[in-house]
Amino acid sequence: MLKFIVRRLGSSLVLILVLSAIIFLLQEITPGDPVRAYIGLNASPEAVAAARESLGLNSPLPLRYLHFLGRLLHGDLGVSFRTHRSVVSDLGDFLPATAELVTVAFVFALVLGILFAVSGALRWWGTSVLRGLLLVLATGPSFLLALGGIVLFYSRLGWLPGGDRGANASGPTGFLMIDSLLHGDVAQWATALQHLVLPALALAIAPAIAIGRILRASLETTMNADHVRTARAKGLSEGAVLGGHVVRNSIGPALSMAGLQLGFMFAGVVVVEQIFSWPGIGNYLARSIPVSDFPAIAAVTLVLGTIYIIANALVDLLQAAADPRLNL
Amino acid sequence: MTVAKIPASRMRVLAFTSRTPSGSRASMAVASLLLLVTIVAVLGRVLSPYDPVQPVGMLNLPPGSPDHLLGTDSIGRDLLSRTLWGIQISWFTSLVVVASGLVIGGAIGVTAGVCGGWIDNLLMRFTDLFLALPGALVAIAIVAALGPGLKNTLIGIMIVWWPYYARIIRAEVKSLASRPHVEAARLAGVGRGRLVLRHIVPGAVPTALVTASLDIGNVILLLAGLSFLGLGQSAPAPELGADTARSLQLLLTQWWIPITPGIAVLLMSLIANLGGDAVRQLLNSKR
Numbered sequence: 001m002l003k004f005i006v007r008r009l010g011s012s013l014v015l016i017l018v019l020s021a022i023i024f025l026l027q028e029i030t031p032g033d034p035v036r037a038y039i040g041l042n043a044s045p046e047a048v049a050a051a052r053e054s055l056g057l058n059s060p061l062p063l064r065y066l067h068f069l070g071r072l073l074h075g076d077l078g079v080s081f082r083t084h085r086s087v088v089s090d091l092g093d094f095l096p097a098t099a100e101l102v103t104v105a106f107v108f109a110l111v112l113g114i115l116f117a118v119s120g121a122l123r124w125w126g127t128s129v130l131r132g133l134l135l136v137l138a139t140g141p142s143f144l145l146a147l148g149g150i151v152l153f154y155s156r157l158g159w160l161p162g163g164d165r166g167a168n169a170s171g172p173t174g175f176l177m178i179d180s181l182l183h184g185d186v187a188q189w190a191t192a193l194q195h196l197v198l199p200a201l202a203l204a205i206a207p208a209i210a211i212g213r214i215l216r217a218s219l220e221t222t223m224n225a226d227h228v229r230t231a232r233a234k235g236l237s238e239g240a241v242l243g244g245h246v247v248r249n250s251i252g253p254a255l256s257m258a259g260l261q262l263g264f265m266f267a268g269v270v271v272v273e274q275i276f277s278w279p280g281i282g283n284y285l286a287r288s289i290p291v292s293d294f295p296a297i298a299a300v301t302l303v304l305g306t307i308y309i310i311a312n313a314l315v316d317l318l319q320a321a322a323d324p325r326l327n328l
Numbered sequence: 329m330t331v332a333k334i335p336a337s338r339m340r341v342l343a344f345t346s347r348t349p350s351g352s353r354a355s356m357a358v359a360s361l362l363l364l365v366t367i368v369a370v371l372g373r374v375l376s377p378y379d380p381v382q383p384v385g386m387l388n389l390p391p392g393s394p395d396h397l398l399g400t401d402s403i404g405r406d407l408l409s410r411t412l413w414g415i416q417i418s419w420f421t422s423l424v425v426v427a428s429g430l431v432i433g434g435a436i437g438v439t440a441g442v443c444g445g446w447i448d449n450l451l452m453r454f455t456d457l458f459l460a461l462p463g464a465l466v467a468i469a470i471v472a473a474l475g476p477g478l479k480n481t482l483i484g485i486m487i488v489w490w491p492y493y494a495r496i497i498r499a500e501v502k503s504l505a506s507r508p509h510v511e512a513a514r515l516a517g518v519g520r521g522r523l524v525l526r527h528i529v530p531g532a533v534p535t536a537l538v539t540a541s542l543d544i545g546n547v548i549l550l551l552a553g554l555s556f557l558g559l560g561q562s563a564p565a566p567e568l569g570a571d572t573a574r575s576l577q578l579l580l581t582q583w584w585i586p587i588t589p590g591i592a593v594l595l596m597s598l599i600a601n602l603g604g605d606a607v608r609q610l611l612n613s614k615r
Contacts, residue, residue, distance in 0.1 A: 022461075026469055026470060136594075139598045141597070143552070143553070144572075148587065266465050267468065270553075285468075292472070294473060301466065301468070308465070
């Protein structure tokens, strides 16, 4: 197991390096001169040349990449052209809101996915209507789900708020739903939850269907397997059959699908946060795009990409824990 | 508690077709929806009643207005015309992306599958590397770096879109290469090039086509997302995601103006998914 863990983490490290190399190359080809951005548009040619030298822009490409990596390791992601602040402190401000939203959306996606997977076994006509509705919604773009949610539940029915987080996080975690509980503020907790429902649902529906479909297929395969028939024939209760013989065997594919879906969620969060004015890094990225603020764009891609790579490594380890045959 | 066995016919979600007795005829009908959208896309400019860029009517007309079926936007442009033009761009762009995935991924997959050995290993490690990155996010970064525009959007998505195809086509080529008919051809003295082109590649075409047709919907959604973020064509050009983004401030008063392009995206992606499923059933039943 240890060997597997080490190897899996090693490959994640390689992936993160590749991602950083891609970002670095993009930074190189992006139009706009970093020197001009750094010392101003009115600088004299001599000053530009001097800055070019001092910033190390005259050294060969591989060396510049090593420089770039070195700065990354020191937590230096550059300065945003738009906010004129260091990108790292911008990210520090905006990351918790995104982390909370994505976590809640991921939980929604898992719950909806499991419901979707087992709903085929329920004998109630309403389930097929709900399933059909979910299926159609899952093929829609995330911005349509977000906007439709706002029109229906905020503007028409007035059940849910249509934007932002409802309050400012006051520490220590930056997760409103945890902080409010730590402060013993139940009313704020409820407000935070209400504000989370619509954006999290807009992010969760498509991944939920993807996870649910896979889970259903693998549940079906396992339920019809010989060892499950044997377990039933032994007279085990249905709960014992499920818990002891089905779940571990069928969870693997759904887990890896869940890991993949996280990538789509990270792309979706950019759109959804913009629509809900959510103070997260997705919204930060969305506002950096129109002004070509590449340091900010690069940093967000790097951070979200790294989280994605680590999350998928964890998914693989979980999978190996659930199914020791994968532990090769 | 008893858990009912899930009937096999309900396994494949979105496949209304498998429940009907005349399955293949129904599949044909659903698959032909793909053709129908393509025809609508081809004729988009002819079908649209007005110039999509010029103001042609009163402002903010609701859908169902006598001269403007889907209404008009905040500067009086006809929404139906803009949507039809948007559908044309969106549909053809996604077909181009899927085709590029087929060609690039297909070339890499066939090369890896046929050559085997270190070439296979190298190409597949490279493919896995790309597969393990969050493609949509990297596409956003690439387009943002290159600058917005349709051409750059295409480049950005194409760069991240091929690995999936490479994987699937390589697996198919590998399994075909060990089939008896390839063995027989090799024994008959068929040259390597002819072996690949005449005996292996045609066998991989159905799988590649099914993968591609099921993928169109994904590309449509990604394109709409990029366009919504302002990475597509610039201002007056009709584009579905961007049209929604530009009319967001009307959401609470004239909701249909931002919602209409989104529904067009939903319909295209729905038809692409249904059609892709039908294509899969048609090709699978033929085998």
